[in-house]
Structure formats: structure tokens, C-alpha cells
Amino acid sequence: xxxxPRRIREFLGRIPLLAYLLGFLAATGIESILGKTLGLLIGLxxxxxxxxxxxxxxxxxxxxxxxxxxLSLPSVFIxxxxxxxxxxxxxxxxxxxxxxxxxxxxxxxxxxxPEWLTGFIHMVTLFLSLWTWGGLVEYxxxxxxxxxxxxIMTTSLNLINGYMxxxxxxxxxxxxxxxxxxSVLTVWLFTQDDVFGAPVLRAGWSVILFPLILVxxxxxxxxxxxxxxxxxxxTRGDYLAIVTISVNFIIKSAIENIEKIGGPRGFxxxxxxxxxxxxxxxxxxxxxxxxxxxxxxxxxxxxxVSSTKGKGVVAIREDEIAAELMSVNTRHTKILAFTIxxxxxxxxxxxxxxxxGYINPGTFTIFKSTESLVMVYLGGMGSISGSVLSAGxxxxxxxxxxxxxxxxxxxxxxxxxxxxxxxREGIMGGKELTDFVSLERLGLRRPVKxxxxxxxxxx
Amino acid sequence: xxxxxxxQQLLNAVQLxxxxxxxxxxxxLVYGVLRLINFAHGDIFMAGAFIGYFVATLLVGxxxxxxxxxxxxxxxxxxxTALLGVGIERVAYRPLRTAPRLSVVVTALGVxxxxxxxxxGAFGASRRNLPPLLPETWMQSVEINIxxxxxxxxxxxVLIIVISLLLMIILQVIVRRTKAGMAMRAISYDxxxxxLMGVPMDRIxxxxxxxxxxxxxxxxxxxxxxxPVIEPYMGxxxxxxxxxxxxxxxxxxxxxxxVGGFILGFVQIFVVALGQFPALSFLSxxxxxxxxxxxxxxxxxxxxxxxxxxxxxxxx
Numbered sequence: 001x002x003x004x005p006r007r008i009r010e011f012l013g014r015i016p017l018l019a020y021l022l023g024f025l026a027a028t029g030i031e032s033i034l035g036k037t038l039g040l041l042i043g044l045x046x047x048x049x050x051x052x053x054x055x056x057x058x059x060x061x062x063x064x065x066x067x068x069x070x071l072s073l074p075s076v077f078i079x080x081x082x083x084x085x086x087x088x089x090x091x092x093x094x095x096x097x098x099x100x101x102x103x104x105x106x107x108x109x110x111x112x113x114p115e116w117l118t119g120f121i122h123m124v125t126l127f128l129s130l131w132t133w134g135g136l137v138e139y140x141x142x143x144x145x146x147x148x149x150x151x152i153m154t155t156s157l158n159l160i161n162g163y164m165x166x167x168x169x170x171x172x173x174x175x176x177x178x179x180x181x182x183s184v185l186t187v188w189l190f191t192q193d194d195v196f197g198a199p200v201l202r203a204g205w206s207v208i209l210f211p212l213i214l215v216x217x218x219x220x221x222x223x224x225x226x227x228x229x230x231x232x233x234x235t236r237g238d239y240l241a242i243v244t245i246s247v248n249f250i251i252k253s254a255i256e257n258i259e260k261i262g263g264p265r266g267f268x269x270x271x272x273x274x275x276x277x278x279x280x281x282x283x284x285x286x287x288x289x290x291x292x293x294x295x296x297x298x299x300x301x302x303x304x305v306s307s308t309k310g311k312g313v314v315a316i317r318e319d320e321i322a323a324e325l326m327s328v329n330t331r332h333t334k335i336l337a338f339t340i341x342x343x344x345x346x347x348x349x350x351x352x353x354x355x356x357g358y359i360n361p362g363t364f365t366i367f368k369s370t371e372s373l374v375m376v377y378l379g380g381m382g383s384i385s386g387s388v389l390s391a392g393x394x395x396x397x398x399x400x401x402x403x404x405x406x407x408x409x410x411x412x413x414x415x416x417x418x419x420x421x422x423x424r425e426g427i428m429g430g431k432e433l434t435d436f437v438s439l440e441r442l443g444l445r446r447p448v449k450x451x452x453x454x455x456x457x458x459x
Numbered sequence: 460x461x462x463x464x465x466x467q468q469l470l471n472a473v474q475l476x477x478x479x480x481x482x483x484x485x486x487x488l489v490y491g492v493l494r495l496i497n498f499a500h501g502d503i504f505m506a507g508a509f510i511g512y513f514v515a516t517l518l519v520g521x522x523x524x525x526x527x528x529x530x531x532x533x534x535x536x537x538x539x540t541a542l543l544g545v546g547i548e549r550v551a552y553r554p555l556r557t558a559p560r561l562s563v564v565v566t567a568l569g570v571x572x573x574x575x576x577x578x579x580g581a582f583g584a585s586r587r588n589l590p591p592l593l594p595e596t597w598m599q600s601v602e603i604n605i606x607x608x609x610x611x612x613x614x615x616x617v618l619i620i621v622i623s624l625l626l627m628i629i630l631q632v633i634v635r636r637t638k639a640g641m642a643m644r645a646i647s648y649d650x651x652x653x654x655l656m657g658v659p660m661d662r663i664x665x666x667x668x669x670x671x672x673x674x675x676x677x678x679x680x681x682x683x684x685x686x687p688v689i690e691p692y693m694g695x696x697x698x699x700x701x702x703x704x705x706x707x708x709x710x711x712x713x714x715x716x717x718v719g720g721f722i723l724g725f726v727q728i729f730v731v732a733l734g735q736f737p738a739l740s741f742l743s744x745x746x747x748x749x750x751x752x753x754x755x756x757x758x759x760x761x762x763x764x765x766x767x768x769x770x771x772x773x774x775x
Contacts, residue, residue, distance in 0.1 A: 167561055167564060227756075230760070231756070231759060231760045231763075234760070235759060235763040237560075238496050238564070239759055239763050241496070241564070242496075242702075242706055242755070243756060243759050243760075245699075246703070246752040246753075246759075247756070249699070249748060249752045250749060250752045250756065253745075253746075253748045253749040253752065254749060256745060257745050257746060257749065366699075367572075370568055370572060373565065405580075406576055406579045406580040407576075407580050409572070409576040409579075410573060410576045410577055410580055413569045413570075413572040413576060414569075416565065416568075416569035416572075417551055417566055417569045417570060417573065420555065420558070420562045420563075420565055420566040420569070421551075421555065424558060424559070
């Protein structure tokens with residue numbers, strides 16, 4: 001195990017990130033041209049949605065008892081092996097061939113550009129590959145956006161649970177506030193609705209105002225975040241956890257009692273908003289905004305925890321009284337941390353509502369909060385790259401295991417318990433990806449030029 | 460508000476509150492000894508109700524009726540649920556004895572959700588009714604005349620209150636008068652020095668996990684007799700309310716759990732009851748949870764350790 005980090009480091013450092021991204025883009029391109037033919041040829045009956053995991057599991061017969069499960073295992077296995085062949089041919093071979101071939105040119109290319117442009121090119125490549133990958137099967141696009149929403153949720157919760165060391169388990173409440181506020185605003189402004197009547201603004205505004213409305217939802221959630229922030233001055237640990245749970249329940253219960261926005265029946269009409277936006281310009285608006293939302297969240301939270309204020313947050317985790325003595329304004333810092341965290345939960349909620357097209361108070365219960373918690377602990381507390389990684393893995397696993405129905409949840413909670421027993425620090429163990437492999441090796445930053453008399457730290 | 464109406468609601472409140480108190484005691488016992496919020500406790504209550512359901516179905520099928528059917532159901536579900544509780548402690552919590560407290564809390568949350576979804580997978584989401592363990596007449600409402608007003612109640616409610624009070628008294632005796640109880644109190648006082656005095660920590664913790672879940676199982680069986688609904692999510696609904704009760708009273712304090720249970724029962728029943736008056740008609744039953752949680756929030760802000768809780772002083 002001790003060798004593992006070094007191995008990963010060497011492996012990741014060999015080829016720049018952009019080459020992998022281009023490889024993935026090439027793979028998705030090949031899939032969109034050849035995928036269906038290959039799928040039919042092998043006998044998969046089309047393009048498998050999630051690398052064949054979902055499709056093979058859906059062959060499992062669950063409703064005929066244990067015998068049914070055992071009898072259906074061979075067909076699951078055969079399908080899985082076939083899907084594996086497909087995955088190797090479509091994804092793994094192209095990714096590694098293209099990445100290997102492009103490794104040197106990309107490294108040279110990246111070193112000639114300014115860093116902001118390099119970052120931008122990475123983002124565009126990632127976006128394009130996600131778009132082509134998701135464009136092939138509609139369901140994939142949905143899952144990609146779920147992953148985005150979950151990344152925002154996990155990273156923002158990590159600020160409280162990981163960096164500040166508090167135990168917040170009511171994050172879904174803030175998500176609910178953001179979801180409802182932004183959905184009500186967009187539906188009121190841009191669509192014909194039974195409750196709110198004709199659209200208030202012309203369709204063209206929807207494209208411009210959509211991100212602003214998301215921000216308004218985030219601000220509303222941040223204000224609710226104060227409900228937790230103020231008690232946190234006096235209360236810590238278990239009792240603050242209870243405060244967060246009760247805030248979650250209060251928000252859910254309050255929404256249930258507002259008849260105008262559907263009460264317990266829920267609220268819909270966000271699909272209409274999307275149609276309005278697409279009538280102006282037909283691009284995948286939600287994918288774009290989810291992508292941008294994730295980027296902004298990551299940048300803001302990363303910069304916040306690296307700033308002086310953010311160091312104060314970590315100081316509170318280590319020892320609140322000592323932090324206070326070292327001139328950290330703990331009250332101010334706590335308010336800031338809670339509002340930032342719930343602001344992004346609100347943004348995630350707004351995106352989630354528009355991706356799903358329908359929300360109801362039952363979506364934002366303690367279950368949802370616990371899911372975010374699982375993702376934070378899976379990725380590792382106090383690690384942003386861990387959060388991103390675990391949100392991706394967890395969301396994909398949730399969707400891929402969907403055919404298992406209820407037992408999927410059993411597996412997930414079992415995983416959480418086992419995780420706590422055997423690897424408490426999560427996947428990344430409080431480290432960032434850049435602790436294993438430097439930005440220079442990834443090709444995200446230009447290599448430091450050797451200056452005479454100065455030895456750059458070995459990566 | 461007329462007197463009869465008041466007494467009727469009072470009876471309802473005491474009955475609901477005693478069930479809350481029984482579950483809250485489980486939260487508080489474990490917290491007192493382990494300093495762990497056992498989030499799985501609500502689902503242990505659910506498991507108790509399910510075990511009660513299976514035992515009762517078996518007994519009624521064999522032909523054992525009132526009163527032995529009821530007593531045996533109560534007894535067996537308490538024993539089996541206690542075994543479940545001890546098992547959970549042994550498998551999930553004991554390996555984490557030295558881990559940071561947060562990990563244990565997360566584990567507890569996970570165990571609760573695991574139980575819930577195992578029940579959902581194994582028994583389905585459909586609601587089940589407990590087979591009739593009590594004679595019909597116990598379920599029917601009886602009316603007595605108080606100053607021209609009729610007060611209606613069922614003997615079942617009285618039975619629930621009596622059994623709950625009995626169990627609470629037994630618990631008090633165990634905690635106050637036995638050696639094991641003394642050890643429990645000692646451990647909650649000082650976790651590090653007491654094992655050095657020769658007190659077997661593991662055994663005392665196991666006893667705690669016998670007491671809490673068996674009380675929860677009793678509450679589960681009685682809840683299922685009063686409200687004939689057994690489903691995997693009942694732990695989520697009732698368990699969390701009981702948890703609030705424990706916190707309101709001051710988690711870790713046994714009197715607190717009882718008082719908190721009754722307070723919450725009163726608040727919830729009277730929020731609904733007051734809604735029957737025209738002037739307060741905005742208080743519909745859907746506000747029950749909202750008021751309960753708002754109460755919790757206010758208590759935590761004003762007195763963060765609950766009514767009976769002692770403020771923990773931080774050493775500088």
C-alpha cells in the first residue's frame with residue numbers, strides 16, 4: 001500500500017492531462033460513429049448506457065426469490081463480458097493510443113501557451129467530450145449533470161464538514177431553498193403557468209437571466225444558512241449536528257405548508273423554462289451552466305480555503321479557542337463558511353431542479369443530506385479533488401446499480417459503514433490530487449525554468 | 460377550551476409522550492455511556508415493531524390470544540431487538556471505539572439507513588397491521604361524564620401509559636439500584652478512570668445496548684397496537700421525534716428523556732388540537748413537525764444542552 005501513491009504519481013505524471021482528455025474526446029467520437037454497429041455486432045443490442053454495467057445488472061431477476069437471482073446470474077455474466085469487450089474496444093484502447101501518441105506534442109504545445117489559455121483549452125476539451133458522450137444516449141447527459149450537481153453539493157459540504165470540522169447533516173435543506181426559489185422565479189418569469197399566469201418577460205431574457213436567477217437562489221439559501229451559523233457560535237459538535245438536521249426538517253416542512261408552490265405535491269414547469277431557453281438558441285443550456293457552476297464552485301472554494309480567512313476555518317477545526325487567541329474572528333469566519341457553503345448548495349439545488357424538471361419537498365430530506373455526507377467521507381474530508389472524484393464515482397455507481405432497486409441502497413449504506421471501519425480518511429485521505437502529481441507534470445502549469453543557484457522542489 | 464376536551468387531549472398527549480419517552484431513553488442511555496448519538500435507534504424501534512409483528516402473527520396463528528399473546532409478543536420482541544442492538548454494537552460500533560467521534564456518528568447514520576433499506580428490500584414498502592392481540596372492547600372508546608361534557612378514551616391508551624411508566628420505573632431501578640447501573644453512571648461521568656477501577660467497559664456498554672433497544676421494541680409494539688401501521692419508514696418518522704425529545708430534555712440525562720418525551724407529546728397534540736378552534740385554524744396538522752423542530756431549534760439556541768443537560772465546560 002505504501003507504494004501506491006508513488007505508482008499513481010508516476011503513472012499520472014507520464015502523460016499530460018490534455019492528452020487523456022483528447023483521447024477521451026476521440027473515444028466518444030469513435031463511439032458516436034461506430035458504437036451502435038459494434039454494439040449490435042457483439043450482441044449487446046445497441047450502445048450500452050454505462051459501460052454495460054446497468055444493462056447487465058438489469059438482466060438480474062429480482063422478483064422470483066433467490067432461485068431467480070441465481071438462475072439469471074449466467075446471463076448477467078455473459079452480457080457483462082460482452083460489454084467489457086465493447087468498453088476495451090471503444091474506450092480503453094482509443095484513450096490510451098491517442099494519449100500515448102499525443103503525449104509529446106501536447107507537452108510541447110502546452111509549454112508554449114500562457115497558463116490561462118491552457119486551462120481554458122482543458123475545459124473546452126472536457127466539455128466537448130462530455131457533450132459527445134452524453135449526446136449519444138439522453139440518459140447519460142442527465143447523469144453527467146447529476147454528477148455536476150453532486151460535485152457542487154459535496155465540495156460545498158466539505159467546506160463545513162472537512163475544513164471546519166463541524167458535522168452538518170442538513171445540507172439538502174439549503175439545496176431545497178435554492179431549488180424552489182430559482183424554479184419559482186424562472187417559471188414565473190418565462191413560462192405560461194397555471195399558478196403564475198403568462199410569462200412576464202420576453203423569451204430572450206431567459207438566456208441572460210438564468211444564471212442570475214441561480215445566484216438569487218443561492219443567496220436565498222445563504223440567508224437560510226445563517227439559521228445554522230448563529231447557533232454555531234454557542235453550540236458545537238453533536239448539538240450543532242442536531243441544529244442542522246432540524247433546519248433541514250424545518251425547511252422541508254415549511255415548503256410543504258406553502259400551498260401556492262404545490263405544497264407536498266411538488267412544483268414543476270422547469271422543463272418549459274428549458275424549452276424557452278432552447279427556443280432562443282438551441283444549445284445544451286443546462287449542461288453549460290452545470291459545467292460553469294462546477295468550475296466556479298471549485299475555484300471559489302479552493303481559493304477560499306487557501307486564503308487567510310480560509311486558514312482561519314481550518315484553525316477553528318483544530319482548536320477554536322486557540323484560533324480565537326491567534327486573532328481569528330471565529331464568529332465572522334463561521335458566518336462566512338456557512339453562507340458560502342449554503343450558497344453553493346442553493347446553486348446546486350437550482351441546477352438540480354431544472355435538470356429534473358420536477359421537485360417536491362420529499363426530495364430534500366435527510367436521505368439527500370446523508371448522500372452528500374457519504375460523498376464527502378468517501379472522497380476524504382478536506383480534499384476538494386477527493387470530493388470531485390467521489391461525487392463522480394458515487395453518482396455513476398448509483399445510476400449503474402439502479403436495476404438492483406432497493407438493494408442498491410443497502411449496498412451503499414453498507415459501503416459507508418465499511419468505509420468508516422477500514423478507511424476512515426476516504427479515498428484521498430485529506431490530500432489533493434496535486435499532492436501526488438504536480439501541475440507541471442499534468443501539463444496545467446508551465447515547467448519552472450532552472451535558475452542558477454536555485455533548485456526547484458522535486459515533485 | 461372545555462375541561463373534558465382538555466383532559467382528552469391531555470390523555471392523548473401523555474400516551475404519545477410516553478412512547479416518545481421510551482424511545483428517547485434509548486438515545487440518551489447510549490449517549491450517556493458512549494457519547495455517541497445512536498442515529499440507528501429510530502430504526503431499531505422499527506425493527507422492534509417488525510419483530511413484534513412476526514411474533515404476534517405466529518402466536519395468533521397458534522391460537523394464543525389475550526392476555527398471554529400480548530405479553531409474550533412484548534417480551535419476545537424486546538429480547539430479540541436487544542439481541543439486534545447488541546449485535547450492531549459488536550459489529551459496527553466496537554471496532555470504532557478509539558476512532559474519532561465523527562466516524563462513529565456517520566457509522567450510526569449508515570447503520571440506521573441500512574436497517575431501513577434491508578427492511579424495505581425484505582418486507583416491501585406495504586403497510587402491515589399487527590394482528591389483534593387485545594380484546595375488542597379495549598380498542599373501543601369509552602365515554603365518561605365530566606361536568607356535562609363527555610370524555611372519550613380507550614383502555615388501550617391507559618394500558619400503553621401504564622406499561623410505559625412501569626418500564627421507566629424498572630429502568631430507574633436498574634440504573635439507580637444495581638451495580639451495572641452504577642457502572643453506567645460512572646462511565647458517563649468519567650470514561651477513562653472508571654475502566655481502570657476494574658469496571659468491565661465492554662460488558663457495561665453491552666448492557667446499555669440491551670436496555671435501549673428493548674425499550675424501543677416495547678415502544679414499537681405499543682405504537683403498532685395504537686396506530687396499526689408497520690412499515691420500514693416508521694423509524695424515520697417516530698424515531699426522529701423521539702430524538703428531539705431526548706435533546707430537548709438534555710441528551711444523556713434519563714429524567715431529561717422522559718420529560719422531553721412528554722413535552723414533545725404535549726406540543727404536538729396541542730398544536731393539532733388548538734387548530735380545531737376557529738381563531739387558530741391556521742394551525743393544521745401539517746404544522747406539527749414544523750412546530751416540533753422550531754421548538755428544538757429554539758431550545759438549542761437558548762440552552763444548548765437541553766433542559767436537564769449540564770453545560771460542558773471547555774478547558775483552555
